[in-house]
Amino acid sequence: MQSPHRKFFEQHTITVAQRLLGCKLTTNIGGKSTSGMIVEVEAYRDQGDEACHTAKGKTKRNEVMFNAGGFVYVYFIYGMYHCANIVTEPLGRGCAVLLRAIEPIDGIETMLKRRKIFSDAKTKSLHTKLANGPSKLCLALGINNNLSGHDILTSQQISLSHFQKISKSQILSGPRIGISKATDLNWRFWIKNNKWVSKQ
């Protein structure tokens, strides 16, 4: 399948967020290839969004978000977890889409090991354990701060391709999860009836 071009990522953040649903995200880390279809995302925008990391300007932590659309922004949270974003809109803006959940495609054995899921009992309801949340997704795909600042168009370790066509009628939206500011914005988007989504 074809990979998106720069212009795909430089559109309005809401547009990119919706169009990322159904795309296949692949990582190649530690000699292991893993991939999954993006089924849930959240949009974070530079203007009118107090919950966005860049709401108060550029800092050491968020500087990667000011790259051109298509760069990867990973941050460390709660002392033990990572969250992965894809930068959107043109160079210098500071917008991104948070990746919240994937439906596994390739390298499931590797993902199970990274998530420390071993017993058969646990593998029976994988959709509630493997990658249904931003930090679970990072663990499953082996994403950490080393990937922050990579260009998803050229990186050898993380890439994106079109995979499944998702129409507007298949996309639902609601408030973003885990934030205290700008909770009125319905900027979480997910694929309707997809069981790999973190919260329906």
Place this chain on the structure above:
DNA sequence: TAATGGATGTTCT
């Protein structure tokens, strides 16, 4: 099934 609280460290006030 819902609610609570601990783990853990970086960033910003």
Place this chain on the structure above:
DNA sequence: GAACATCCATTAT
């Protein structure tokens, strides 16, 4: 010193 785009085990209902 508080907040934090989380997760999971434990406890209460």
